[in-house]
Amino acid sequence: MKKVILATLISSMAMNVQAQNISADHQEARSIVKEFGGQLVPALKGAMKSGGPVAAIDVCNTKAPAIAQDLSATHAPWQVNRVSLKPRGASATPDAWETATLKWFDEQLASGADPKKLEKFEIVKTGNQAVTRYMKAVPTAGLCLTCHGSEQKIPQGVKAKLAELYPKDKATGYQEGQIRGAFSFQKPAN
Ligand code: HEC
Incomplete structure (x- = not known):
């Protein structure tokens, strides 16, 4: 019993140390x-249910960039974006650091x-400028295949609208x- 308590104590201490190691920026x-996810995912799911995938494209097309803009404003000076090695959106083309990270x-x-x-x-230094950068991977779920999947998975109407x-x-x-x-x-990091 004592051992269990001790183990629990040690592991919760270890977790605290881990949390402290993450900077406030991180x-x-x-x-x-x-x-971002909390706003976008329900909007996307709701639109898919109520209007179908063609209508839901509008959510991704207008709402996703709008959420990114809002979050950049409320969390300034953070600039908030989404990127991909195979981009769709106008701002989704990755720069060198983003490409390497992806x-x-x-x-x-x-x-x-x-x-x-x-x-x-990571804090990325170029010359005497330092930029705080953060990326978080976005995995593909089943729901995403309607608009991001293989040829057979994407309905004709979605293909036409995306094109x-x-x-x-x-x-x-x-x-x-x-x-x-x-x-x-x-x-900016400094
Ligand atoms: C109804 C169609 C649709 C569905 C379903 C959908 N997306 Fe998208 N996705 C889009 C569109 C359209 C864009 C381009 C948005 C823009 O113009 O900025 C996009 C852009 C993205 C981007 C930004 C990078 C880029 O290539 O522009 C990511 C990341 C992304 N989607 C992930 C997902 C994930 C993960 C899912 C499933 C949870 C998903 N999408 C489901 C239509 C969809």
């Missing part, structure tokens, strides 16, 4: 991810990591469990 970035996420996934837990927090809105769309051909992209946030 914690804030994690909470912005929660807010590739690292894919490598981690291939070596067995849980895609839901993949994140990267109209995103003539350069690269964001299809995904399978469940793959990494669709990532949340990507940055702000």
Whole structure:
């Protein structure tokens, strides 16, 4: 019994140490991810249910960028965005750091990591400028395949609407469990 209590104590101490090791910026970035997902996912699911996938494209097309803008305003100076190695949205093309991080996420996934837990927090220095950067992987769920899956999974109407809105769309051909992209946030570090 004593041993159990001691083990519990030690493990809860270890957890506290871990929480303390994460900087305030890192914690804030994690909470912005929660807010982003907490607003977007229910809106997407609701629109899919009530209007079907073609109508739901509008949520992703207008609401996702609007949420990113709102969060950038409320959490300034953080700049909030989403990126992908196969981008669809106008602002989704990754820069060099984001590309490297997305590739690292894919490598981690291939070596067995849980895609839901993949994140990267780093202070990136270029010359005498430092930028605090954070990325969190976005895994592909079953629900996503209607608009991001293989040719056969995407209904004809969705294909037509996507082609109209995103003539350069690269964001299809995904399978469940793959990494669709990532949340990507940055702000000046000094
Ligand atoms: C109804 C269609 C639809 C569904 C379902 C959908 N998406 Fe998207 N997704 C889009 C559209 C449209 C965009 C482009 C948004 C924009 O213009 O910024 C997009 C963009 C994204 C982006 C930003 C990167 C990029 O390529 O633009 C990510 C990440 C993403 N989707 C992940 C997901 C995930 C994960 C799911 C499932 C939980 C999902 N999507 C379900 C239509 C959809």
